[in-house]
Amino acid sequence: MTMISDEITALVVESGTSATRAGYSGDDAPHAILPTAVGHSSRTGKPTGDELAFAPDHDVVYPVDWSRWDVDGLVPLWRHGVEGRLGCRFEDYPLMVVESTFAEREQRARTIEVVLEELGAPAVYLGKTAVMALFAMGRHTGLVLEAGAGGTAVVPVAEGIPLLQAAVHSTAISGRTLDAAALAMVEEASGLSRDTLLALSKEIASKEAVGLGDPPVFTRKPPAGNPSSTSYLHHHQAKIVSEFRESVVQVAESPSIMERDLALRPPRYFEFPCGYNRNFGAERFRLGESLFGDAGVPGLLQQSVQRLLDRNEGGGSAILHSSSGTNQLLSNLVVAGGLSLTPGFMDRLTAEVSQMAVLGGGKVRIQ
Numbered sequence: 001m002t003m004i005s006d007e008i009t010a011l012v013v014e015s016g017t018s019a020t021r022a023g024y025s026g027d028d029a030p031h032a033i034l035p036t037a038v039g040h041s042s043r044t045g046k047p048t049g050d051e052l053a054f055a056p057d058h059d060v061v062y063p064v065d066w067s068r069w070d071v072d073g074l075v076p077l078w079r080h081g082v083e084g085r086l087g088c089r090f091e092d093y094p095l096m097v098v099e100s101t102f103a104e105r106e107q108r109a110r111t112i113e114v115v116l117e118e119l120g121a122p123a124v125y126l127g128k129t130a131v132m133a134l135f136a137m138g139r140h141t142g143l144v145l146e147a148g149a150g151g152t153a154v155v156p157v158a159e160g161i162p163l164l165q166a167a168v169h170s171t172a173i174s175g176r177t178l179d180a181a182a183l184a185m186v187e188e189a190s191g192l193s194r195d196t197l198l199a200l201s202k203e204i205a206s207k208e209a210v211g212l213g214d215p216p217v218f219t220r221k222p223p224a225g226n227p228s229s230t231s232y233l234h235h236h237q238a239k240i241v242s243e244f245r246e247s248v249v250q251v252a253e254s255p256s257i258m259e260r261d262l263a264l265r266p267p268r269y270f271e272f273p274c275g276y277n278r279n280f281g282a283e284r285f286r287l288g289e290s291l292f293g294d295a296g297v298p299g300l301l302q303q304s305v306q307r308l309l310d311r312n313e314g315g316g317s318a319i320l321h322s323s324s325g326t327n328q329l330l331s332n333l334v335v336a337g338g339l340s341l342t343p344g345f346m347d348r349l350t351a352e353v354s355q356m357a358v359l360g361g362g363k364v365r366i367q
Contacts, residue, residue: 011088011094012095013098017151017176018036019035019338020074020081021033022034032082034051036063036077037061041058042059042226042229047076054232054235056226056228057227057232058229060229066100069107072114075114079119094123095124096127097111097124098132099111099128099129101128101130101144102167129146130146130157130162137334143157143301144157144336145301145337147173147335147340150175152169152173152174152339153167153168154168154300155304158329167304168300173295173297174339178245179238179245181290182244183197183244186244189278189283196274197274198241203221204219205220212277212279216272217275218274244270248268249287249288250288250342250344251285251348252288252348254351268284298353301352331365334366349366350366
């Protein structure tokens with residue numbers, strides 16, 4: 001049996017809907033960040049987790065769909081992240097796997113089986129994303145808002161234990177949903193088809209410079225060898241849309257800001273690989289506005305807090321046996337997930353939380 005010293009640094013892997021991260025425990029940031037996508041060769045059938053090795057004939061699949069994941073499909077990705085990028089062997093380190101807060105029992109059991117038997121790690125610990133987000137901020141009790149590519153969730157955590165009965169989530173508030181809305185906006189404004197607007201750089205033989213808002217002028221390379229698979233094209237087209245959304249979309253810092261005032265702000269410029277380019281003004285704030293409102297992030301927060309308070313009053317939350325425990329939880333809000341990096345998101349969240357009656361008007365620390 002392998003003896004594990006307390007001084008040995010553990011490996012950490014986390015696979016979200018959009019990105020997979022790998023690194024060492026105790027470090028401030030991961031050492032490898034990879035798209036959560038695996039390419040399967042139509043010729044050899046061998047999967048790869050290295051996006052740079054994806055070939056046009058590869059069938060690109062996504063092992064993670066919000067709270068559910070295919071751990072067998074994640075193995076090539078974890079191997080590339082740990083062995084290919086970190087230069088480590090699973091056999092030499094304990095492994096922490098950060099999984100979805102809503103992971104089911106069967107999924108967790110299969111994860112442990114794969115890590116110990118197939119990857120050969122000497123020890124494994126499964127940590128839930130909401131709890132790990134709190135621990136990273138030096139806290140063990142609080143509300144966790146996770147906003148990512150696959151969905152958004154609000155999870156109360158007390159003494160390191162997620163209170164799933166009071167947790168709420170929505171896949172309608174997600175980076176993917178915002179990407180779809182952003183693409184629809186540009187298609188309508190430009191009058192271009194998806195195939196033209198999202199032409200890949202590697203497909204373009206030449207292009208001409210065009211004015212703002214003018215149709216692109218480019219020629220495609222002649223087909224070479226086997227045609228690209230549909231999933232391969234969609235994977236790289238989705239990356240273009242995500243880059244556009246991350247570069248352009250913004251959230252108004254307060255719900256009281258009028259659209260005419262937003263229209264006076266400097267626009268954001270973006271050029272697609274095909275050459276189509278334009279400035280985006282107030283419409284980019286309308287996209288960001290979809291994250292908030294009764295059906296957005298504030299609505300989820302209110303639902304979760306109300307569930308928590310209802311259960312506490314009815315004696316359902318034994319962990320929060322005192323009003324001070326409840327107040328401690330409600331006064332600490334930790335935000336995680338890539339969607340929360342949208343410009344203006346945190347300022348708008350602060351403004352919305354300060355007006356929530358369900359929080360009793362108390363001071364809420366947002367991290």
